[in-house]
Amino acid sequence: MKEIVLSVKGLTVYRETYVAVQDVSFSLESGTDTSIVGPNGGGKTTLVQAILGILPRHSGEIFILGQPLSRKGFLRPRLRQQIAYLPQNFLVDRRIPMTVDELVGLGWDRLGFQWPWANYRKRSHAVRDALARVHASHLRDQLIGGLSGGETKRMLLAYCLVYPRRLLILDEAPAGLDIRAESEFYQLLYELKQEQGWAILQISHDLDMVRQHCDRVLCLNRTLRCQGTPKVALSPDSLSALYGTEFVQYHHSH
Amino acid sequence: MFLQIELTHVIELFQLPFMQRALIGGILTGIMGGILGSFTILRQLSFFCDALGHSALLGISIGFLLGLNPSFVLLPFAVIFALVVSYLLEHTRLWTDALLNIIYSSSLAIAIIILSFVGQYKGGLNNLLFGDILAVQELDLGLSSLLLIVCMMFVGLTLRTQMLLTVDESLAIARGVSVSTHRQVFIVLLSLVVGISIKAIGVLLVSAFVVIPACAARLLSRTFTNYVLLSAGLGALSAVFGMVISAWFNLPSGPSIVATQLAIFLTAMVLSSRAK
Numbered sequence: 001m002k003e004i005v006l007s008v009k010g011l012t013v014y015r016e017t018y019v020a021v022q023d024v025s026f027s028l029e030s031g032t033d034t035s036i037v038g039p040n041g042g043g044k045t046t047l048v049q050a051i052l053g054i055l056p057r058h059s060g061e062i063f064i065l066g067q068p069l070s071r072k073g074f075l076r077p078r079l080r081q082q083i084a085y086l087p088q089n090f091l092v093d094r095r096i097p098m099t100v101d102e103l104v105g106l107g108w109d110r111l112g113f114q115w116p117w118a119n120y121r122k123r124s125h126a127v128r129d130a131l132a133r134v135h136a137s138h139l140r141d142q143l144i145g146g147l148s149g150g151e152t153k154r155m156l157l158a159y160c161l162v163y164p165r166r167l168l169i170l171d172e173a174p175a176g177l178d179i180r181a182e183s184e185f186y187q188l189l190y191e192l193k194q195e196q197g198w199a200i201l202q203i204s205h206d207l208d209m210v211r212q213h214c215d216r217v218l219c220l221n222r223t224l225r226c227q228g229t230p231k232v233a234l235s236p237d238s239l240s241a242l243y244g245t246e247f248v249q250y251h252h253s254h
Numbered sequence: 255m256f257l258q259i260e261l262t263h264v265i266e267l268f269q270l271p272f273m274q275r276a277l278i279g280g281i282l283t284g285i286m287g288g289i290l291g292s293f294t295i296l297r298q299l300s301f302f303c304d305a306l307g308h309s310a311l312l313g314i315s316i317g318f319l320l321g322l323n324p325s326f327v328l329l330p331f332a333v334i335f336a337l338v339v340s341y342l343l344e345h346t347r348l349w350t351d352a353l354l355n356i357i358y359s360s361s362l363a364i365a366i367i368i369l370s371f372v373g374q375y376k377g378g379l380n381n382l383l384f385g386d387i388l389a390v391q392e393l394d395l396g397l398s399s400l401l402l403i404v405c406m407m408f409v410g411l412t413l414r415t416q417m418l419l420t421v422d423e424s425l426a427i428a429r430g431v432s433v434s435t436h437r438q439v440f441i442v443l444l445s446l447v448v449g450i451s452i453k454a455i456g457v458l459l460v461s462a463f464v465v466i467p468a469c470a471a472r473l474l475s476r477t478f479t480n481y482v483l484l485s486a487g488l489g490a491l492s493a494v495f496g497m498v499i500s501a502w503f504n505l506p507s508g509p510s511i512v513a514t515q516l517a518i519f520l521t522a523m524v525l526s527s528r529a530k
Contacts, residue, residue, distance in 0.1 A: 052428045073427065080430035087424050096296055096421060097475045106418045111429055116413040116479065143476065144421070159425075169428075 002029040004066070005167050005199035006051065011060035013043070013050045020046040022223045024060070030166065031193050033200040035210045037234075038220040039243055044203045045088060047220060048169055051201075052085055065166060077110050084160035088171035088203070090152060094145030100155050101127055101140045107159035130162040135184065149176035157185070161192075168192065170202035174209070186213050207234060260502060267501045272388050276454070279390040280493030280511060282398040283451045283463055286405050288489030290444050291468035292482045293409075296420050299444070300465045301351055302339070305358035306448050307460035309335055312361040314382060314452075315368040325394070325453065332449030335361075336441045385456030385508040387497075394453060401446055408443060409482070412436070417478055455508045466515040467492060470522040492518055 006028040013021040021043040028034055036044045049055040053073025062069040069075050108123045131137045136154040153176050174182045192198040204210055210230055217233035219225040219242045226238045267273050294303055313331030317324035343350055418426045423433050451460050467488040475481035496511030
């Protein structure tokens with residue numbers, strides 16, 4: 001039986017004075033890939049940021065591996081280590097003197113009070129393996145400020161992969177990757193969920209990709225308009241309710 | 255022959271207790287400024303540091319007005335002031351540099367007005383503005399040593415967290431890092447370093463100890479760990495060379511150290527441009 005990795009109940013989140021996400025409930029099982037789709041400004045990033053504790057929630061409950069996330073975003077460190085997050089906009093200051101090796105290494109194990117040289121060998125091996133998995137071993141000694149958009153995405157993916165996790169949250173992750181890298185990226189996600197049982201939650205605008213790779217879809221436009229398998233959730237009726245009738249006519253004619 | 259006489263003169267000077275205290279004080283301040291400075295410039299807090307230094311004059315003047323030892327007033331004042339400014343920066347919609355400008359120029363003005371009422375300090379403004387490292391006492395060295403240990407422990411034990419916070423706060427929050435707690439601890443340490451350094455370097459030059467060695471180290475470093483270590487090393491090195499130059503040419507000590515820092519920074523610029 002699959003384990004519930006993430007459970008969201010009646011979640012409502014405000015952005016300043018307006019309601020960005022209202023009364024959203026869903027759950028995620030291990031070994032599944034779930035995509036959040038919806039129009040711009042529909043609350044997708046807000047939902048993800050509330051799940052991570054980056055944004056405070058107004059009401060509702062969030063459980064990660066059965067443990068509640070406090071209203072202030074606190075979760076036991078042992079559980080925090082089970083979550084990896086790849087943000088939509090990662091605008092690194094190019095003047096920061098940091099190598100890819102150092103940044104990927106920050107994803108390893110828990111942060112907290114420990115000397116920087118603690119477990120250096122284990123960490124170094126994990127970094128090497130993670131970079132190899134995303135075909136970015138050649139970037140290891142490069143400065144993070146000198147990377148292209150696609151290389152930055154690979155580095156961040158390695159940062160997520162460098163330590164064993166249970167939940168991977170991606171905000172438009174493939175944006176910036178070329179066709180080959182995108183294909184490798186989805187293959188990697190498939191391996192993570194099939195072989196290691198990771199639960200994946202990703203925001204996407206690419207409905208064809210969602211149909212092809214995801215097990216479940218959440219259609220979000222402030223509230224959850226529908227959820228289910230891609231076949232059900234991305235039916236013309238569901239998409240009309242989500243994006244409007246004109247979009248669906250356009251989408252099907254192309 | 256001339257060189258030998260001058261060298262002997264400098265060595266004799268450094269055998270005097272007040273010069274030894276000044277040298278040790280300079281090294282301690284240089285290391286502390288270098289360590290915290292490496293994060294200060296990347297988090298774009300250089301102007302905050304400058305404003306804090308200038309505003310510290312208000313704390314000193316309040317100490318004089320109340321008849322208290324300025325050293326004892328300065329540290330709590332610097333911490334409270336830094337936390338209030340940090341709160342204002344987070345909770346107002348004004349631009350950071352504009353808000354800092356309002357705060358530091360007004361507190362400087364109020365400090366000068368207060369000092370004009372304090373008879374005993376009418377002539378000592380120069381020492382407050384540019385510092386007097388030769389007046390460093392054993393108590394100051396003790397406080398600096400303690401603060402250096404705290405800074406090294408904090409940065410050393412949380413280095414990976416500090417690195418992630420510097421790169422991207424959302425990544426850090428997703429890992430369960432309390433950004434506001436880390437920010438406040440850093441601000442408190444920075445304000446203590448600035449407060450403790452003012453006696454030696456003065457309110458006008460104190461931010462140089464935090465900013466210049468870190469900028470020079472940035473130009474010469476490829477990895478973050480090396481950058482922090484080099485910044486601390488350059489801070490200490492500039493204090494040593496600055497003190498020697500000060501003794502050799504009979505120049506004011508604080509400005510001599512800052513001028514040495516500038517020379518190191520210019521050298522780093524040349525070296526980094528050649529390396530490209």
